[in-house]
Amino acid sequence: MSTEVPRPLQRMTPLLEDPAAAWLSSAGRMRVGLTGVLGWGAFVVSVVTVKLLFSILMVSFPILFLLPRRLVYVPLGALILAVRPAVRRAILRQKSVRIAAWVRQTAPAEAQTIDDWTELASAPEDQLVSVVGWARARVRFPLPVAGEPCIGLALPCQQAYPGVLESLNDFDLVDEAGQSIPIQVAGGRMMGEANTDIGGGHEQRLLVASLDLPAGAAPAGWHAFVLRDGDPLLIIGFKKSVVDPTEPGLRQTPVRAALASNLPRPLLIFPIDAERRVSSGWG
Numbered sequence: 001m002s003t004e005v006p007r008p009l010q011r012m013t014p015l016l017e018d019p020a021a022a023w024l025s026s027a028g029r030m031r032v033g034l035t036g037v038l039g040w041g042a043f044v045v046s047v048v049t050v051k052l053l054f055s056i057l058m059v060s061f062p063i064l065f066l067l068p069r070r071l072v073y074v075p076l077g078a079l080i081l082a083v084r085p086a087v088r089r090a091i092l093r094q095k096s097v098r099i100a101a102w103v104r105q106t107a108p109a110e111a112q113t114i115d116d117w118t119e120l121a122s123a124p125e126d127q128l129v130s131v132v133g134w135a136r137a138r139v140r141f142p143l144p145v146a147g148e149p150c151i152g153l154a155l156p157c158q159q160a161y162p163g164v165l166e167s168l169n170d171f172d173l174v175d176e177a178g179q180s181i182p183i184q185v186a187g188g189r190m191m192g193e194a195n196t197d198i199g200g201g202h203e204q205r206l207l208v209a210s211l212d213l214p215a216g217a218a219p220a221g222w223h224a225f226v227l228r229d230g231d232p233l234l235i236i237g238f239k240k241s242v243v244d245p246t247e248p249g250l251r252q253t254p255v256r257a258a259l260a261s262n263l264p265r266p267l268l269i270f271p272i273d274a275e276r277r278v279s280s281g282w283g
Helices: 019-023 026-060 062-066 069-110 117-122 201-210
Strands: 009-014 128-137 152-158 162-168 171-174 180-183 223-227 232-243 255-260 268-271
Touching: 019 026, 019 069, 026 069, 069 128, 069 162, 069 232, 069 268, 117 128, 117 255, 128 180, 180 232
Parallel strands: 180 255
Antiparallel strands: 009 162, 128 171, 128 232, 152 162, 152 223, 171 180, 232 255, 232 268
């Protein structure tokens, strides 16, 4: 067990209850629901097809009529019971992919785009905004991931249902001019696809142990979305005025504009296709 102070975002997120679904419109919910309906429909069609094949075999081989009908369908029932959990996991993962794609498509259009970050201070409290910049760590993981320090990661896991273990520290988003915005990740959601193989052997075991997985949860794969210094990001969140202890003040700690969640809507963190700024000294 890790003795590290719990990170602001430390959550096992079941895909069955994905917090990002709070961003879906009515049309989005219908599309995601249709994904589940089509998935289970395809499963039912497959079962019916297998049953028809059994019937054809019974006609083709009359000797099968000598067997009790229930005994003939025992293998079919066993097959359904064995395959159903895998089908459920696949459908949940596909619905999660659809949620991420829909949110990525619609959430930026709903948010106010802030290009000049000086405007953020004058924005109304709880204003939904989107900003683009590069990540700069405040606190890093005690252990490297794939040989490199990181700010956080999202690792696919399996508990009662498929899910993702999200573990992330607060960080700053920095623009080309060197301005920064504090990003408060509590309650947030990391929406990136896997970008790192977390390796194997002793280092992998130590890293997994440091994540403090909930009881009964286990990694479902070794490819994770890892957030590092200098990674280009799109952040969609709500403007909050916060006291930032990292900023010096003559008489009192200054209040700054930050981005955070506004539950039930989580802060959204998306990687973007841009150059990583690792040569600037941020890392």
